[in-house]
Amino acid sequence: MVDNNKIKISNPDKLLWSELGITKVDYLKYLIYITPYIIKHAKDRFLTTIRYPDGYDKKFFYQKKVPSYAPEFVDSARWKDGSEYINLNKQATLVWLGNLASLEFHTTFNRIQKPFSPTNLVFDLDPSEGQVFEQVIEVALNVYDTLNKLNITSYVKTSGATGLQIYIPIGEKYDYNEARKISKFFAEYFANKYPELITIERLKEKRGKKLYFDYLQMWEGKSIITPYSPRATKYASVSMPVKWEEVEAGIKPQDFTIFNALDRIKKVGDIFEPLLDNKNVESFSSILQQIK
DNA sequence: GCCTCGA
DNA sequence: TCGAGGCAACGCCAC
DNA sequence: GTGGCG
Numbered sequence: 475m476v477d478n479n480k481i482k483i484s485n486p487d488k489l490l491w492s493e494l495g496i497t498k499v500d501y502l503k504y505l506i507y508i509t510p511y512i513i514k515h516a517k518d519r520f521l522t523t524i525r526y527p528d529g530y531d532k533k534f535f536y537q538k539k540v541p542s543y544a545p546e547f548v549d550s551a552r553w554k555d556g557s558e559y560i561n562l563n564k565q566a567t568l569v570w571l572g573n574l575a576s577l578e579f580h581t582t583f584n585r586i587q588k589p590f591s592p593t594n595l596v597f598d599l600d601p602s603e604g605q606v607f608e609q610v611i612e613v614a615l616n617v618y619d620t621l622n623k624l625n626i627t628s629y630v631k632t633s634g635a636t637g638l639q640i641y642i643p644i645g646e647k648y649d650y651n652e653a654r655k656i657s658k659f660f661a662e663y664f665a666n667k668y669p670e671l672i673t674i675e676r677l678k679e680k681r682g683k684k685l686y687f688d689y690l691q692m693w694e695g696k697s698i699i700t701p702y703s704p705r706a707t708k709y710a711s712v713s714m715p716v717k718w719e720e721v722e723a724g725i726k727p728q729d730f731t732i733f734n735a736l737d738r739i740k741k742v743g744d745i746f747e748p749l750l751d752n753k754n755v756e757s758f759s760s761i762l763q764q765i766k
Numbered sequence: 767g768c769c770t771c772g773a
Numbered sequence: 774t775c776g777a778g779g780c781a782a783c784g785c786c787a788c
Numbered sequence: 789g790t791g792g793c794g
Contacts, residue, residue, distance in 0.1 A: 527767045536781045543768065574767055676793060693783050
């Protein structure tokens, strides 16, 4: 029973992370604990969930549309193609999806209410073969420094088992075309500033041994991992917002798992802003002028 | 994980 | 009645 | 137009 809604739990003792011994019931407990945090970032966005009915390392599939068998309490929003997409805006929906073995929750850059305006940019810093996490940290801190000097607020979180993601609020002021331009502008700027450190080359061959700085091609409906979402990794890691000071002190994405996420959140609170603030907008308008 | 379809 | 299949899909660039 | 890439 969640908020007066009955939810039947099938196979409660099924292992979702077999090596770690995490059963579905264990997993649902985690989801219940972190509900307010993940909901805060997932609500009123179009959800893509990834389901692993037999565990994190077995067959999976993506799900976007509200299935016909969804309970009535599940809220949805109509996409421009006419179909209904899940709005992960309440605990009951989260638990229902948990029972369906949804191990990852991805949401759109934009909110349902303003579908053509992303709320933020995201840079994805993921080390590939032969790179250590220290390189990711070095680049992230360089980016942070630069943004600070431009008076631009940014946030950082782990992306999964290996990388970091940097969020830059843009106040729902731009459409996807403009946001893509701004994102690309920054990516080129950083690639230019740290030519030995990072590359924005899309083709793997051309990347050499530099860190791939992915400025995440964005479009309406594109979704990326939501803050506080678990990831289907062998560590049962969580996409965890962190403080820039923590990045500086040297963290590892594997440090954050569904085992310790709640303790951590209780200790530091939610350090991600709602991503709707306008404080960066002024800095961006001049940048947008320059791009033209 | 659950539903639908076809043998 | 039971197994197989579905459950997502944009923009960019090189070819 | 198709394929690699995220």
